[in-house]
Amino acid sequence: MARDVVLLGPPGAGKGTHARILSERYRVPHIAAGDLLRSNIKEGTPLGKRAKSFVENGKLVPDQLVIEMIEKRLQDSDVAQGSLLDGFPRTVEQAKALDQMLSEKHRKVRIAVEFNTSEQKLIERLSGRQTCPNCGANYHVRNIPPKREGICDLCGTALTVRTDDRPDTIHERF
Structure with a gap:
């Protein structure tokens, strides 16, 4: 099934x-x-x-x-x-x-x-989210930081912020 x-x-x-x-x-x-x-x-x-x-x-x-x-x-x-x-x-x-x-x-x-949570908490999570463009690993600057700032722990690639996680687009997404 x-x-x-x-x-x-x-x-x-x-x-x-x-x-x-x-x-x-x-x-x-x-x-x-x-x-x-x-x-x-x-x-x-x-x-x-x-x-x-x-x-x-x-x-x-x-x-x-x-x-x-x-x-x-x-x-x-x-x-x-x-x-x-x-x-x-x-x-x-x-x-x-x-x-x-x-x-x-x-x-x-x-x-x-x-899944439900407050808009304030969502904004905190989204605005600190970082992603590895190479392997897809996810991080958060405060909650789940990489060992080396801005660098993926798994593959060593520079982390990025998704276009839709930037402050100017977060409110639009809601």
């Missing part, structure tokens, strides 16, 4: 952190909508090219683009037994599309978990 789990909540609520833990423990692929968007943009896929300006400007990517990316990812063989969906669905249209995608595979969402 496929195990499809949806993790919902605003940016910085902890969806990705918990999804990584659950993914390792239960050996279920973690599909982060935001990471999927960024990788499509980085790879220059047709969907990534269409989504690029939205992400760079801190805007929500139109439902249809996100749905197409998720649908493509759900066709991969590693998710045949289920997935942890992080940040998808975000809208009613996306939820309906997910139900349709899964029902075509004789699957359904087994559980949905909503």
Whole structure:
């Protein structure tokens, strides 16, 4: 039986952190909508090219683009037994599309978990978040700092701040 789990909540609520833990423990692929968007943009896929300006400007990517990316990812063989969906669905249209995608595979969402926290806490988390562009490791300047400031512990690459984690775009994302 496929195990499809949806993790919902605003940016910085902890969806990705918990999804990584659950993914390792239960050996279920973690599909982060935001990471999927960024990788499509980085790879220059047709969907990534269409989504690029939205992400760079801190805007929500139109439902249809996100749905197409998720649908493509759900066709991969590693998710045949289920997935942890992080940040998808975000809208009613996306939820309906997910139900349709899964029902075509004789699957359904087994559980949905909503993460909530205060806007102030979310802003603190997002504004201090750093990411390794090489290996994808995540850090936070106060909560989970790297051993050497600005350098990834795992691969030694300089850490970056995501475009959508900059103060001017955080409020727009909410």
